[in-house]
Amino acid sequence: MDSPSSANRQRRNGCRIVLFPLPFQGHINPMIQLAKILHSRGFSISIFHTRYNFPDPSNYPHFTFHLLSDGLSELEASTLDTLRLVKLLIANCVEPFEQCLAQILSPDDLICRVVCVVSDAMWYFTQAAADKFKIPRIVLRTSSVCSFLAFCALPLLRERYLSYMDSKMEAAVLELPPIKVKDIPRLETHDGEDMYRAIENMVRETKKASGLVFNTFQELEEPELAKLQEQFLMPTFTIGPFHKRFSAASTSLFTQDRSSISWLDAQAPGSVLYVSFGSIAAMDQQKMNEMAWGLADSMQPFLWVVRPGLVRDSEWLAMLPDEFLEATHDRGYIVKWAPQQEVLSHPAVGGFWTHSGWNSTLESICEGVPMICSPFFGDQMVNSRYVNDIWRIGIRLEKGLERGEIRDAVRRLMVERDGEEMRQRVMCLKEKAGFCLNSGGSSYEALDALVDFISSFTFPA
Numbered sequence: 001m002d003s004p005s006s007a008n009r010q011r012r013n014g015c016r017i018v019l020f021p022l023p024f025q026g027h028i029n030p031m032i033q034l035a036k037i038l039h040s041r042g043f044s045i046s047i048f049h050t051r052y053n054f055p056d057p058s059n060y061p062h063f064t065f066h067l068l069s070d071g072l073s074e075l076e077a078s079t080l081d082t083l084r085l086v087k088l089l090i091a092n093c094v095e096p097f098e099q100c101l102a103q104i105l106s107p108d109d110l111i112c113r114v115v116c117v118v119s120d121a122m123w124y125f126t127q128a129a130a131d132k133f134k135i136p137r138i139v140l141r142t143s144s145v146c147s148f149l150a151f152c153a154l155p156l157l158r159e160r161y162l163s164y165m166d167s168k169m170e171a172a173v174l175e176l177p178p179i180k181v182k183d184i185p186r187l188e189t190h191d192g193e194d195m196y197r198a199i200e201n202m203v204r205e206t207k208k209a210s211g212l213v214f215n216t217f218q219e220l221e222e223p224e225l226a227k228l229q230e231q232f233l234m235p236t237f238t239i240g241p242f243h244k245r246f247s248a249a250s251t252s253l254f255t256q257d258r259s260s261i262s263w264l265d266a267q268a269p270g271s272v273l274y275v276s277f278g279s280i281a282a283m284d285q286q287k288m289n290e291m292a293w294g295l296a297d298s299m300q301p302f303l304w305v306v307r308p309g310l311v312r313d314s315e316w317l318a319m320l321p322d323e324f325l326e327a328t329h330d331r332g333y334i335v336k337w338a339p340q341q342e343v344l345s346h347p348a349v350g351g352f353w354t355h356s357g358w359n360s361t362l363e364s365i366c367e368g369v370p371m372i373c374s375p376f377f378g379d380q381m382v383n384s385r386y387v388n389d390i391w392r393i394g395i396r397l398e399k400g401l402e403r404g405e406i407r408d409a410v411r412r413l414m415v416e417r418d419g420e421e422m423r424q425r426v427m428c429l430k431e432k433a434g435f436c437l438n439s440g441g442s443s444y445e446a447l448d449a450l451v452d453f454i455s456s457f458t459f460p461a
C-alpha cells in the first residue's frame with residue numbers, strides 16, 4: 001500500500017525521526033505503527049522509551065532504541081494506577097528526555113541527522129525541549145478528534161457543568177453535541193486536580209507544535225476536523241487507520257493466547273460476542289459479577305479477555321463466580337490476552353463489547369463489527385457517545401455495568417434487527433476505511449502530505 005518512489009527514498013536517507021510514545025499499550029501501538037509507516041517512506045527511526053514497558057527491540061530490527069531512565073521504583077511500577085503513573089512519568093522524564101535529545105543531536109553523532117521529534121500529546125514537556133534545540137515537534141494524538149475537542153473544552157465544560165455532574169447527568173452539553181454531562185471526560189485520581197492540569201498543559205503545548213497527526217480518517221470525523229482546525233492552526237494529518245497499513249503486525253506487550261482463534265474456528269459465523277476492555281480499565285468484584293451474569297443471561301456465545309488486574313486486588317479466575325463458569329462452559333471461552341485484530345476479523349465474531357478505547361473502536365470499525373460500549377474514563381466517554389449517537393454502530397450501556405441492561409444489549413446486538421442495522425452501517429464505514437488508504441484516498445494523500453512536510457524541514461523547496 002505504501003510505495004514511495006526510490007528517488008524520494010534516497011532523498012530522505014539519513015534523515016532520522018525521534019519518536020517518543022507514552023508507555024501504555026494503547027499509546028505504544030499507534031506510535032510504533034507510525035514509526036513503521038515513516039520508516040517505509042525512507043526515514044530512519046529512533047525510539048525514545050521509558051524503562052517502564054520498554055518493548056523488545058529485537059522485534060524492531062530497523063529501529064534504534066534509546067532507554068530513558070524514568071525514575072519509577074519497581075513498587076510504583078507494579079502498584080500505582082495508570083493516572084498516577086502518568087503523572088509521575090511526566091514529572092520524572094523531563095530531564096532524561098532533554099539529555100537524550102541533546103545527545104542524539106550532538107554533532108559527534110555522525111549517523112544521525114534528526115529532522116523532527118514526534119511525541120505523544122500527553123508528553124507536553126517535549127515541546128519546550130524541542131523549542132530549546134530548535135527542532136520541530138509533531139504531536140501524535142492517539143485518540144479520536146471528537147474526544148480531543150472535549151479535552152480542549154474541558155476547563156469551560158467543568159466550569160459550566162460541574163454543579164450538574166451528579167444531578168443532571170443526562171443533560172445535553174450544548175457546546176459539544178451530542179455529548180451529555182455524563183460524557184464529560186472524568187480524570188479523578190488520588191491527586192485531585194493534577195490530571196486536569198496535565199490535560200490543560202497538553203492542549204496548550206499542542207498548540208505550539210509544528211504539526212498534528214491523528215490515527216483516524218477524514219470520512220469518519222469530518223465535522224470534528226473542521227472544528228479542530230478553527231482552534232489548531234498548524235497542519236493536521238489524519239492518516240489512519242494506522243494498523244490497516246500492515247499485513248500482520250503486533251506491538252503487543254503481553255503474550256497473545258492463540259487458542260482463542262482455534263476456539264473461534266469451531267463457532268458458527270457471526271455468533272460470538274468478543275469482550276475486552278483494553279489494557280488499563282479496572283473494576284470492583286461487584287461489577288465483574290454483573291458483567292458475568294449479564295453475559296450468562298444473554299445465552300450468546302462469547303470470547304472474553306479477562307486480563308490479570310481487570311478486577312482490583314483479585315487473583316485471575318477467582319474474579320469469576322464458579323456458578324457462572326459452570327453455566328457458560330459450553331458457550332464461553334476466557335483468555336488473559338487475545339490477538340485482538342485477528343479476533344475481530346474472524347468470521348465467527350458478530351459483535352464487540354468494548355470499553356471504547358480508541359484503538360479498539362477503530363479496529364472494530366475496520367472489521368465491520370458493531371459494538372456494545374462500556375466506557376470507563378477519559379476519551380472513552382466521548383468515543384462511546386459517537387458510536388451510539390452519531391455513527392449509530394453500537395449500543396452504549398447507559399446504566400454502567402448492570403446485568404439486565406447487559407443481557408438486553410447483547411441480545412439486541414447479536415440477534416435482533418436493530419443489531420443487523422448497526423452491522424450494515426459499520427460495514428459502510430469499514431468500506432470507507434479501506435478506500436481512504438488506497439491511492440487517491442484521504443489518508444493516502446494525507447500521508448504523502450506528512451512525508452513532504454517532514455522532508456521540508458531539511459529540504460526547503
Ligand SMILES: O=c1ccn([C@@H]2O[C@H](COP(=O)(O)OP(=O)(O)O[C@H]3O[C@H](CO)[C@@H](O)[C@H](O)[C@H]3O)[C@@H](O)[C@H]2O)c(=O)[nH]1
Nearest residue numbers: 026027142143276278279280305337338340357358359360
Ligand atoms: O486481548 C487484547 C486486548 C487488547 N489488545 C490491543 O490493545 C490495544 C488496546 O488499546 P485501546 O483499545 O485504545 O485501549 P487502552 O489500552 O485502554 O488504551 C488507552 O489509550 C487509548 C489511546 O489513546 C485510549 O483511547 C484509551 O482510553 C486508553 O485507556 C488495542 O490495539 C487492542 O488490539 C490486544 O491485542 N489483545
